[in-house]
Amino acid sequence: MPPRENSNGGGGGASAGSPPQSTKGKGKMKDDDLSDEDLELKERLELCVLRAQDADPAVRGFALETLRQEIRTATSSMTSVPKPLKFLRPHYGALKAYFETVPEFDLKTNMADILSVLALTMSTEGKRESLKYCMMGSHDDIGSWGHEYVRNLAGEIIQEIQAEKKDNPFEVPIRLVQKIVAFHMKHNAEHEAVDLLMEVDDLEELHVQVVSTNYKRACLYITSCSKYLLTPDDLSALCLVHNMYMKFGELESALRIGLLLDDSKCVKKVFAATGDFPLKQQFAYIIARYGLSMEIHAEMAADENEKDALQEIVYNRKLSEGYLALARDICVMEPKSPEDIYKEHLIHRRGGIISSLVSAKQNLAATFVNAFVNAGFGQDELMTVPSASSGDGCSGIWLFMNEGHMRSSAAASLGMILLWDPDSGLTKFEKYLHSNNTDIIAGALLGIGIVSCGVRNNSDPALVRISEHMKTDNSFQRLGGILGLGIAYAGSQNNKVRACLSFILSDHRTPFELLVFCAISLGLVFVGSCNEEIAESIIFVLMDRTKAQLANPIIRLLPVALGLLYLGKQEAVDATVEVSKTFDGKIKKYCVVTLMSLAYAGTGNVDKVQKLLRICSKRHKKGGTRQGPAVIGIALVTMAEELGVEMAVRLFERLLQYGDHNIRRAVPLALGMLCISNPKVRIAQGFVHLGKGLLTLDPYHSNRQLLSPVALAGLVTVLHACLNMNSTILGEYHCLLYILVLAMQPRMLLTVNEDLKPLSVPVRAGQAVDVVGQAGRPRTVTGFQTHLTPVLLGAGERAELATEKYLPLTPVLEGFVILRKNPECHED
Numbered sequence: 001m002p003p004r005e006n007s008n009g010g011g012g013g014a015s016a017g018s019p020p021q022s023t024k025g026k027g028k029m030k031d032d033d034l035s036d037e038d039l040e041l042k043e044r045l046e047l048c049v050l051r052a053q054d055a056d057p058a059v060r061g062f063a064l065e066t067l068r069q070e071i072r073t074a075t076s077s078m079t080s081v082p083k084p085l086k087f088l089r090p091h092y093g094a095l096k097a098y099f100e101t102v103p104e105f106d107l108k109t110n111m112a113d114i115l116s117v118l119a120l121t122m123s124t125e126g127k128r129e130s131l132k133y134c135m136m137g138s139h140d141d142i143g144s145w146g147h148e149y150v151r152n153l154a155g156e157i158i159q160e161i162q163a164e165k166k167d168n169p170f171e172v173p174i175r176l177v178q179k180i181v182a183f184h185m186k187h188n189a190e191h192e193a194v195d196l197l198m199e200v201d202d203l204e205e206l207h208v209q210v211v212s213t214n215y216k217r218a219c220l221y222i223t224s225c226s227k228y229l230l231t232p233d234d235l236s237a238l239c240l241v242h243n244m245y246m247k248f249g250e251l252e253s254a255l256r257i258g259l260l261l262d263d264s265k266c267v268k269k270v271f272a273a274t275g276d277f278p279l280k281q282q283f284a285y286i287i288a289r290y291g292l293s294m295e296i297h298a299e300m301a302a303d304e305n306e307k308d309a310l311q312e313i314v315y316n317r318k319l320s321e322g323y324l325a326l327a328r329d330i331c332v333m334e335p336k337s338p339e340d341i342y343k344e345h346l347i348h349r350r351g352g353i354i355s356s357l358v359s360a361k362q363n364l365a366a367t368f369v370n371a372f373v374n375a376g377f378g379q380d381e382l383m384t385v386p387s388a389s390s391g392d393g394c395s396g397i398w399l400f401m402n403e404g405h406m407r408s409s410a411a412a413s414l415g416m417i418l419l420w421d422p423d424s425g426l427t428k429f430e431k432y433l434h435s436n437n438t439d440i441i442a443g444a445l446l447g448i449g450i451v452s453c454g455v456r457n458n459s460d461p462a463l464v465r466i467s468e469h470m471k472t473d474n475s476f477q478r479l480g481g482i483l484g485l486g487i488a489y490a491g492s493q494n495n496k497v498r499a500c501l502s503f504i505l506s507d508h509r510t511p512f513e514l515l516v517f518c519a520i521s522l523g524l525v526f527v528g529s530c531n532e533e534i535a536e537s538i539i540f541v542l543m544d545r546t547k548a549q550l551a552n553p554i555i556r557l558l559p560v561a562l563g564l565l566y567l568g569k570q571e572a573v574d575a576t577v578e579v580s581k582t583f584d585g586k587i588k589k590y591c592v593v594t595l596m597s598l599a600y601a602g603t604g605n606v607d608k609v610q611k612l613l614r615i616c617s618k619r620h621k622k623g624g625t626r627q628g629p630a631v632i633g634i635a636l637v638t639m640a641e642e643l644g645v646e647m648a649v650r651l652f653e654r655l656l657q658y659g660d661h662n663i664r665r666a667v668p669l670a671l672g673m674l675c676i677s678n679p680k681v682r683i684a685q686g687f688v689h690l691g692k693g694l695l696t697l698d699p700y701h702s703n704r705q706l707l708s709p710v711a712l713a714g715l716v717t718v719l720h721a722c723l724n725m726n727s728t729i730l731g732e733y734h735c736l737l738y739i740l741v742l743a744m745q746p747r748m749l750l751t752v753n754e755d756l757k758p759l760s761v762p763v764r765a766g767q768a769v770d771v772v773g774q775a776g777r778p779r780t781v782t783g784f785q786t787h788l789t790p791v792l793l794g795a796g797e798r799a800e801l802a803t804e805k806y807l808p809l810t811p812v813l814e815g816f817v818i819l820r821k822n823p824e825c826h827e828d
Helices: 036-051 057-075 083-099 105-122 129-135 147-162 174-186 190-199 203-209 215-228 233-247 251-261 264-272 277-290 304-314 319-329 338-342 360-373 406-417 422-433 438-451 461-468 475-488 495-506 512-525 532-543 547-551 553-564 570-580 585-599 606-617 627-638 642-658 661-674 682-687 709-722 734-743
Strands: 748-752 762-768 781-788 797-801 806-808 815-821
Touching: 036 057, 036 083, 057 083, 057 105, 083 105, 105 129, 105 147, 129 147, 147 174, 147 190, 174 190, 174 203, 190 203, 190 215, 203 215, 203 233, 215 233, 215 251, 233 251, 233 264, 251 264, 251 277, 264 277, 277 304, 277 815, 319 748, 338 360, 360 406, 360 734, 406 422, 406 438, 406 475, 406 734, 422 438, 422 461, 438 461, 438 475, 438 734, 461 475, 461 495, 475 495, 475 512, 475 734, 495 512, 495 532, 512 532, 512 553, 512 709, 532 553, 532 570, 547 585, 553 570, 553 585, 553 709, 570 585, 585 606, 585 627, 606 627, 606 642, 627 642, 627 661, 627 709, 642 661, 661 709, 709 734, 748 762, 781 797
Parallel strands: 748 815
Antiparallel strands: 762 781, 762 797, 806 815
């Protein structure tokens, strides 16, 4: 914070050694304008200034103490420039000059304290005299001079560091900094304390200074600031936050920071820090929502029954149950047909589904609409319609109304309808797996992957069923199985899946399209793992291509698969980027841009945004293939926080006006990424009926603190496929749309008791309020309405408990929240 300007309108006061300035002139208070009380104060202060220069040390000491008391009393609470500072302004130069001649140590330190405070309004801008004299003073209780004085000192320390010269380094006054930080922490100014410690590179000092009344605000501010710090400073800051949460026992927040750090040791440490089993269950729900596939080890839960119960939650085995409970509560269980979404009756074309959807493309479109609308509900009006000849509740009529490879998407849509319920869903595919039509088998294999998405099982039923039917020469059937494995085991880093897919990837007889989908599936399964062996395999595939294959638009998914391995890992991708520069020119630039944008996704790195903008600004006569991924890359890098999103939206407005056609084609996709499941822009309303309005595609959760790498991986893959839709989604590879299932999650708040039984309680749901840096306990929501759980949470909304009867085991009310009875609440 820069020093305050001169209260009288000038930049500085008298220089050292100059005579006292006249009180006459512009901005000076004349004696005739003063009240009797002010005139008496002015004369008393001037007398003290005169006696402070007396030859008698006792007289000097008494005068300085009088000045000290007058100034301290006036500056303890400032709403304007205190009168003593105004009256002493003409004498500032004389006092500075005399200070240089004072021999006594005690008197000199006292005088330095006074000059330091006077410099608050009298020092020449840029000279930082307040800090200069403070360092020569007593350092005793600097807070007694008032909050503005302490803030000014902190600002001058920061200015001194920023203006430091190599030949004249500034030695940070650590003891003074510690006192300033202690003052800020005591007076609800945690953000100012953090700012100062960051500038002096001593953020660890905060761990000593925080207490139980202010650690939450300090942690919240540091977490927000970490988005703007460079590596490794950002990781160090988050580690400090994790340690402070652990210190004060806020384990659920410590767990989220551990997930943000992508540190499994921190996660295990949180589990080991408590024996509270319901609290561990809440941890498991948080991990399941994040999408981390982890094993519960003995150090996390010693009891075998508890271990199994926690593993069941982590594996998302209860997600379908909670989702259907929400649907029943708000009465949306009844299936919807594509006709209900199209609302054809409004354009006088109402008719039966079978009679109106006559073309193959229309039937395919209806298949996807039906799948996404009824996702997870277990019933619809196309694929699960019972028939007299079908004993399993599934009719095959709609399946055979599709033609050729479109039947695969129709069969796979059953997996979307039965989403998150593999226990009963897998058996529904048995009859399709025994079909004579390879397109239907391919769709069934993909559907098995979809129904198992995000839900784990130690026996790996999806892998067993899919691998059995991949031992065939039919490429399309194998393609369905490969993509099914990628979706079913996304983020799991399952080595059995790796062995199966790596064998296909390394086989020189494997058709080109299977190599691409195999790489994509490996990228999804090992997203963010930086697995070098898989990266080498994909690089080899990229290098060993013919000219015809390099011209095939689907090859652009190979750089995406490679980039998924380094999703959000920043500098870890550098070596792979250098290797990619040796690729053929037709794919080299596309690969470099894609790797960079995925590695820095969600980081807000301004330098990378500028590089991507430079790529967009270059004109290409034949159209640049790397401009599309550069536009998407801008959205990926800037989506971490609100300011970056607003900046990117303004950039895209300009790109739409002045960019090449490749850029303009990619801008709607980038806008959709920035505002996904958020009606801020109209382009994001394409999936407004997703799960009848109960689902979201937003990869961010936990009040936008955590970014799910699996969800982002699914979105990025589909976005890159959309850059050339005629050759991918609108061609033979329409099944790529089902990869969006990786990002689909219920946007719900479901409260349960400690036995995990649904518990309906009142909550306030409204627009989220940013409380970072605010003192006290401000409201976290505004414009709220009170509802009974379960409730739906829209984009940008937050919920808080509206009863004191229960205590939530997590401060973030999203998804599954366990409630515990408040022992201090007694019913009347």
